[in-house]
Amino acid sequence: MSSLSNLQRLESESIHILREVAASFERPVLMYSIGKDSSVLLHLAMKAFHPAKPPFPLLHVDTTWKFKEMIAFRDERVRELGLDLIVHVNEDGLRRGISPIKSGATVHTDVMKTEALKQALSLHKIDCAIGGARRDEEKSRAKERVMSFRDVNHGWNPRRQRPELWNLYNCRVNPGESVRAFPLSNWTEIDVWNYIRAESIPVVPLYFAAERPVVERDGQLIMADDERLEIKPGETVRTEKVRFRTLGCYPLTAAVRSDAADIDAVIAETRAATNSERQGRIIDFDQAASMEKKKREGYF
Amino acid sequence: MADTADSADKGLLRFLTCGSVDDGKSTLIGRLLSDAHLIHDDQVMTLKDDSKRFGTVKGGIDFALLVDGLEAEREQGITIDVAYRYFQTEKRGFIVADTPGHEQYTRNMVTGASTASLAVILVDARKGILTQTRRHTFIAHLLGIRHVLLCVNKMDLVGFAEDTFREIETGYLQFTDNLDFESVTAVPVSALNGDNVTGKSAQIPWFNGKCVLDFLETVQVDAGKDRTGARLPVQWVCRPDGDFRGFAGTVAGAILKPGDAVRIEPDGAETHIQAIENEGEKLDEAVPGQAVMVTLADHVDVARGDVIRHAESAMQTADQVQAHVVWMSENPMIPGRQYHLKLASAAARASITDLKYAININTLEHVAAKTLELNDVAVCNLSFDRRVAFDAYKDCPETGAFILIDRETNETVGAGMIDFALRRALNLTKQKLSLDKEMRAEALGQKPAVLWFTGLSGAGKSTVANIVDQKLRLAGRHTYMLDGDNVRHGLNRDLGFTDADRVENIRRIAEVAKLFVDAGMIVLVSAISPFRSDRDMARDLLQPGEFFEIHIDASLATCEARDPKGLYARARKGEIANFTGISSPYEPPAKPELRIDADTTAPEAAADLVLALLARD
Known part of the structure; x- marks a missing residue:
């Protein structure tokens, strides 16, 4: 019997999960964060329901600190595909002047991402939020379920997770409770890139090396994406050939020096990489178990 | 999808590792990842740091910490959940389910095994095949895994002695002979030092087989499938x-x-x-x-x-099956209680009608059981509320596996593998009756119903029900009263007060009430019926609109002060076990048709509220 390749297996599994979500929940939403994993997720959702459109809207939790190119890319994709997009900003956090520069990475992420996400889920009465997180990203993610239950306060209890067997996903929740669904759970970073290449999926150009204005700060290269990034005494904005392995809020996302200007070069570089992709995420550095803490509190 | 990328052409192998903490399971995986250069530098940095803080390997890197993710596990030095690990080599992609070995984590191993096509089972060369080895092997077999790699670990501690390895290998092959695995392979390794992990060990020249990685990269697991049509x-x-x-x-x-x-x-x-x-x-x-x-x-x-x-490959369809069930919840499985069933994409209600026997997963002996506790494995008959299509699990796991979900908490409480359909229900053709329920009700000139009075002992259920009964009789209605205590003297006299017996007690009362409704009667049931799921079961037996749940809601203090039968006093003294409200829970109805505050409402007034409810309908 002919069998499926690694990527075909992963694709089928993800499509299966997306269809279970669509069939089982009343108000699902696809968390669209504009990064490469979201791009793959969106592509899979388009496939899963073709010729129909995905039967759920996209949700982008906008911290207002995303790279300009990300927002332009987002709007372009949504227009092309003819999908519904909900953009949610924590207006209260904005009024309080929360920013990644003044408030620090932890507070900013907590208020503008975690809190904002909870607001959006409650506001729109979402019973399932589909996300692009992968188990290979981080150790506490390695144990998270594909259908990951959240209590009425959006909290995650790693010690009381529902057993998840075969491909029989338990999609039942009581009112106010919800599920975070992770169709890409079993994908690795290299799978994501291989799939993007095989399927010619559009991604934000920031993933490819180009000359960009950066400052070096605490050993990390931060892109001067707009005037809000204050240049401190002794710092200079230089133009360097850089790219990003992961995308988030620009002051919190470090660039890497790279010549990988196309997908083949990015894949070659990822293969040879000696650091994991989340190293560019400044918020993850506190301590090894910090992701588990954040997730218990409702972070994606 | 276009398969142009090199790694896209590779297949994917999902395997499970099992063995106890001390067998070096996590160390083996850590070693596989590390020696195959699949660990990033920043991960090694964190690992070195973690090894100093939590590590069990003096002065060295503790590879187990790579795999043991959750904080609690790192602190306790054990693996309590299933962790999934991913790696790719030139030849294959791998998904590793790493599961704990202790008996109390059987459900985690079952979970990991459900998606794996190969099991890597570790034994300590110094200890040989233990009870746990047999347990792990049995679970792999139960979940339909057809290939086993037995890693005889810590060979360095037995001087790499061939005799030791061969003895273990022979014993294991004997044990697995009557479990129909397609392949069983043994390999001598030292995970700590990397012998026979990613390359052949110079320390073990007498071993001619493949090292662990080589084996995993080349083993064929897809052959021999195709037991059913599509x-x-x-x-x-x-x-x-x-x-x-x-x-x-x-x-x-x-x-x-x-x-x-x-x-x-x-x-x-x-x-x-x-x-x-x-x-x-x-x-x-x-x-x-x-x-x-x-x-x-x-x-x-x-x-x-x-x-x-x-079309040419038949499936079975039935509403009753025999299955192997693994219980996954701290709340025990009780025969007769209803659960949500998910089987492939089908949903139904299911209850376990007969617990044939539990299996001691250490000795594989059959043991009698009345309920199932966490991690129990048993052979059961199940009854569904509708006909469902399926295959035997061994022929097609995708259409032969199911999960059971608690109807209150929505937790996944059980996992099942269907053995075969039970034909009993088909042989027992229902007798076609010439008079149906509607005709019988019409002859009595009333709408049949069940008035289900629930509440604590001493709340006044029977008192209120009696008054309602009399008033209905005066109004010319045909009624019957099923009193919980009275039924226990006859039909249910074989039942005690354990949770399992309480469920059966209510099931029988509900079935009898249904017969009376079929006969056109208005039935008053007065029973503590402490469990919500059992009252829901009774409700489900009847047509919508026929079941009225009436909660006679008196506080425990009131009931205890009244104590008409002196039961509370005896329960407080410990003379009555499993007494509702004292040593056994009462789950109040979430949405009863009527709730009567029995602390403030007199029985006469309460009865009028019930009659008003009936009249409104």
Whole structure:
């Protein structure tokens, strides 16, 4: 019997999960964060329901600190595909002047991402939020379920997770409770890139090396994406050939020096990489178990 | 999908590792990842740091910490959940389910095994085959894993002695001889030092087989499948416009092709596959595991939960099955209680009607059981509330596996593997009656109903029910009273007060009440009936609108002060076990048709509220 390749297996599994979500929940939403994993997720959702459109809207939790190119890319994709997009900003956090520069990475992420996400889920009465997180990203993610239950306060209890067997996903929740669904759970970073290449999926150009204005700060290269990034005494904005392995809020996302200007070069570089992709995420550095803490509190 | 990328051509192997903490399971995985250069530098940095803080390897890197993710596990030095690890080599992609070995984590191992096609079982060369080795092997077998790699670890501690290895290998092959594995392979290793992990060890020249990684990269696990024809459990019906009608699902069992004759289960309509599509691209075939959208040649009724299957390869359809069940919840399984069932994409209600025997997973002996506790494995008969299509798990796991979900908490409480359909219900044809329920009710000139009085002992259920009964009789209604205490003197005198017996008590009362409703009567049931799920079961037996749940809600203090039968006093003294409100829980109704505050409402007034409820209907 002919069998499926690694990527075909992963694709089928993800499509299966997306269809279970669509069939089982009343108000699902696809968390669209504009990064490469979201791009793959969106592509899979388009496939899963073709010729129909995905039967759920996209949700982008906008911290207002995303790279300009990300927002332009987002709007372009949504227009092309003819999908519904909900953009949610924590207006209260904005009024309080929360920013990644003044408030620090932890507070900013907590208020503008975690809190904002909870607001959006409650506001729109979402019973399932589909996300692009992968188990290979981080150790506490390695144990998270594909259908990951959240209590009425959006909290995650790693010690009381529902057993998840075969491909029989338990999609039942009581009112106010919800599920975070992770169709890409079993994908690795290299799978994501291989799939993007095989399927010619559009991604934000920031993933490819180009000359960009950066400052070096605490050993990390931060892109001067707009005037809000204050240049401190002794710092200079230089133009360097850089790219990003992961995308988030620009002051919190470090660039890497790279010549990988196309997908083949990015894949070659990822293969040879000696650091994991989340190293560019400044918020993850506190301590090894910090992701588990954040997730218990409702972070994606 | 275009398979241009080199790594996209590779297959994927999902395997499970099992063994106790001390066997070096996590160390083996850590070593595999590390020696295959699959660990990033920043991960090694964190690992070195963690090894100093939590590590158990003096002065060295503790590879187990790579795998043990959650904080609690790192602190306790054990693996309590299933962790999934991913790595790729030039030849294959791998998904490793790393599961704990202790008996109290059987459910985690079962979870990891459910998606694996190979089991790596570790034993300590110094200890040989232990009870736990047999347990792990049995669970792998139970979940249908057909290939085993036995890693005889810590060979360095027995001086790499061939005799020791051969003795363990021979003993293990004997043990697995009557469990139908397709392949069982043993390899001597030292995970700590890396012997025979990613390369052949110079310390073990007498071993001619493959090292662990080499074996994992080359073992064939797909051969020998194809025990059934193709099945497509329908997940989602796609109707974007009037023209297109597609059925989405993941193929199982065998290859499905356009033109294949198919039958729709469980209803039995027959047609052909018109086309198989993936994003509009027409496919020549779909292989097992592939998610597709199919269209059918004829317009037949198909909904989520149905199965499109090869016409020449029959499936079983039944509402009763025998299955192996693994219990996964701290709340015990009680025969007769209803659960949600999920089987492929089908949903139903299910209850375990007969617990035939539990299996001691250490000795494989059959033992009698009345309930199932966490981690128990048993052979059971189950009854569904509708006919469901399925295959035996050993023939097609995708259409033979199910989960059971608690109806209150929505937790996944059980996992099952179907052995076969029970034909009993089919042989027992229902006698066709010439008088039906409506005719009987009409003859009595009333609408039949069940008034179900629930509440604590001493709340006044029977008192109120008696008054209602008398008033209905005066109004010319035909009634019957089923009092919990009285029924226990006759029909239910074989039952005690354990949770299991309470469930059976209520099930029998509910069935009897249903018979009276069939006879056109108004039945008053007065029973503590402490469990919500049991009252829901009673409700489900009846037609909508026939069941009235009446909560006689008195506080425990009030009931205890009244104590008409002196039971509370005895319960407080410990003379009565499992007494509701004292040593056994009462679950109040969430949405009763009527709640009467019995602390402030006199019985006469309460009875009038019940009559008003009936009159309103």
